[in-house]
Amino acid sequence: MSTILTISDLTKKYRHADGDIYALNKVSFAVDKGDFVTITGSSGSGKTTLLLCLAGLIQSSGGTVQFQDFTITSASDSQLSHFRKSKVGFVMQSFALIPYLTAAENVMLPLAQAPMSGRQKQTAADEILRLVGLENRKNHLPKELSAGQRQRVAIARALINKPELILADEPTGNLDPTLSTDILDLLSTINKTQNLTILMVTHSPMAAAYGNRKIHLKDGEVVA
Amino acid sequence: MNLTKLVWLEFKYHKSQLITGLLAITLGVAVIVGIRSVSVVSEKAVAINLDNLGANILVLPQGANVDNYYTADIDAPTFPEAYVEIVATSALQGVDNMSPKLTRRITVRGQKLALTGILPKNELASKPLWQKSGLFGAGAKASCAPGAATDNGAYKDEKLLRKSIDAIEEDECILGSSAAQRLQLKENDTITLEGGGFKVAKVLTETGTIDDDRIFAHLHTVQRLLGIKEQVSAIEIMGCCNAITDGLLSKLRNLLPDTKITTIGQIVATQVQTNKLMNKVSLVFLVIILFVGGVSIGNFMWANVNERRKEIGMLRMIGFSKGVIYRLLLAKALILGIMGGALGYIIGTGAAMWLGPQFAQLAVQPLPQLLPAALAIAAVVALLGSAIPAYLAGKIDPFINMQEE
Numbered sequence A: 001m002s003t004i005l006t007i008s009d010l011t012k013k014y015r016h017a018d019g020d021i022y023a024l025n026k027v028s029f030a031v032d033k034g035d036f037v038t039i040t041g042s043s044g045s046g047k048t049t050l051l052l053c054l055a056g057l058i059q060s061s062g063g064t065v066q067f068q069d070f071t072i073t074s075a076s077d078s079q080l081s082h083f084r085k086s087k088v089g090f091v092m093q094s095f096a097l098i099p100y101l102t103a104a105e106n107v108m109l110p111l112a113q114a115p116m117s118g119r120q121k122q123t124a125a126d127e128i129l130r131l132v133g134l135e136n137r138k139n140h141l142p143k144e145l146s147a148g149q150r151q152r153v154a155i156a157r158a159l160i161n162k163p164e165l166i167l168a169d170e171p172t173g174n175l176d177p178t179l180s181t182d183i184l185d186l187l188s189t190i191n192k193t194q195n196l197t198i199l200m201v202t203h204s205p206m207a208a209a210y211g212n213r214k215i216h217l218k219d220g221e222v223v224a
Numbered sequence B: 001m002n003l004t005k006l007v008w009l010e011f012k013y014h015k016s017q018l019i020t021g022l023l024a025i026t027l028g029v030a031v032i033v034g035i036r037s038v039s040v041v042s043e044k045a046v047a048i049n050l051d052n053l054g055a056n057i058l059v060l061p062q063g064a065n066v067d068n069y070y071t072a073d074i075d076a077p078t079f080p081e082a083y084v085e086i087v088a089t090s091a092l093q094g095v096d097n098m099s100p101k102l103t104r105r106i107t108v109r110g111q112k113l114a115l116t117g118i119l120p121k122n123e124l125a126s127k128p129l130w131q132k133s134g135l136f137g138a139g140a141k142a143s144c145a146p147g148a149a150t151d152n153g154a155y156k157d158e159k160l161l162r163k164s165i166d167a168i169e170e171d172e173c174i175l176g177s178s179a180a181q182r183l184q185l186k187e188n189d190t191i192t193l194e195g196g197g198f199k200v201a202k203v204l205t206e207t208g209t210i211d212d213d214r215i216f217a218h219l220h221t222v223q224r225l226l227g228i229k230e231q232v233s234a235i236e237i238m239g240c241c242n243a244i245t246d247g248l249l250s251k252l253r254n255l256l257p258d259t260k261i262t263t264i265g266q267i268v269a270t271q272v273q274t275n276k277l278m279n280k281v282s283l284v285f286l287v288i289i290l291f292v293g294g295v296s297i298g299n300f301m302w303a304n305v306n307e308r309r310k311e312i313g314m315l316r317m318i319g320f321s322k323g324v325i326y327r328l329l330l331a332k333a334l335i336l337g338i339m340g341g342a343l344g345y346i347i348g349t350g351a352a353m354w355l356g357p358q359f360a361q362l363a364v365q366p367l368p369q370l371l372p373a374a375l376a377i378a379a380v381v382a383l384l385g386s387a388i389p390a391y392l393a394g395k396i397d398p399f400i401n402m403q404e405e
């Protein structure tokens, strides 16, 4: 197993008038390619902050994050944009779909600037929508889809650029238990069939059970 | 799916909001195009009028201004036709020719036109003083009046045609080209004007002046029909230039103390001044309107950006750079600007064509050369107004969807 992500002494300090907050404090762990990592911890323990640092969406205060041979913590803004566009897929609690785009169009969004023909993009979207079981909903607007279906569209959008890493922040947080299981099964399938590395933040022990690696955060620190 | 399609789909989705974004810029461009369309025509009209009038002195009622002469309002003042006689019998040196006129705006078949009563050559010429002199004789070489030379320009020939209307019967009328078109009349047709029946004796060819919207008829018929007995609204006088410098004007003023006597030069100067003022006003308008239009589009774009914060944050998160966000928003602004410019051009031109004939007796034509300018100005204004909202959109946190509710 090759290491895909190395996090060493990652620290994120928020300055605040009431005293500095260490949202992350010397977090270190490594992720192998194909791992399904679940990150748990109570509210405010730093889970979201960790994902943001891994994606280079916020600047860390100390430590390094290394993705293969790319050092996220010292990359420029445009390098990070490129990194997110080509290597990372995001799935969020709020599905963050664009209301005026159909399912297929939302899925194609990450390819907007890709040097592909419209037909190629369409084919890619069809393929991914079939994977998430929505091939017959591709021309539906988000408002015409159920919550579970919306999250599937979001997952399809995260997959279309063939990323190497999926970062998911409570992807089942807005879904009832049955739907949650569906989505978790889907993520698990993708993890296994495509050997795609997933880091998933979750509150639910049931969801956490899906991971083969479990990270638990407490006050910004990893507890075993 | 590409960036253009993304802009377009968003644009369509929010089209119900468009009216607020477009209102100011559209109205702004409309006002500018409208003013410009009218003033271009009126500038041309001045130039042609000067050349075409064939007279160089105007006798107007005391209370009248030059605008009354052009627009012929319903309550425009008049003075007795007998003044023609006074001048004619005064043996004043240097008066080559006279033409009394009574003009009123009338509505015929729903069309607003000017009805002008004139005395035909044969009746004026019957007056002893005119018999041997001036314009009605061998062409218009009699005087130094502007445009009186007989060169070969087409409309000058037409002018001479009109000026030398030999005879017009009391039940005949002569139509300007545009008047004939608007009333759908041709020669030998009949028409009722102000309750009197007329035969169309002639349709004049186009001159590009307000005369195109005029109906000429016999002065005495017009007086009778309008109930303005023995009154006229102007006397056009052809005076010799030397005589004018020798004090012909003051002699005329002594002769007709309760009238206003001006030279065409003065009238044209006034009109040119009015046009200059119009241009200045439209420049001020331009600046104000562009400012208001820019602010209004900027405000609209800012509302749009705020409504789309999560969407923009998500795009940033999945790897759209700030530059791409700017492009998305400025492309939208460009569409807005071009739409506003085009709509403004259409509305402004339409308004000028509709209002021009009603208020200024000017037949306004669309000016296609204003369209590119309207589009360019509106586009630039829209882009400038949207610069700040676009810049702020680039600053939206890419992780907004992860941290906010």
Ligand SMILES: Nc1ncnc2c1ncn2[C@@H]1O[C@H](COP(=O)(O)OP(=O)(O)OP(=O)(O)O)[C@@H](O)[C@H]1O
Pocket: A014, A015, A016, A021, A022, A023, A041, A042, A043, A044, A045, A046, A047, A048, A049, A050
């Ligand atoms: N922008 C910020 N400024 C200051 N403090 C912040 C900021 N963002 C997060 N924090 C603090 O950092 C800590 C970790 O926040 P984070 O969002 O990572 O928690 P979390 O584990 O994702 O919680 P939850 O399960 O509720 O989503 C919290 O104590 C929070 O108050």
Ligand SMILES: [Mg+2]
Pocket: A047, A048, A049, A169
């Ligand atoms: Mg969180």
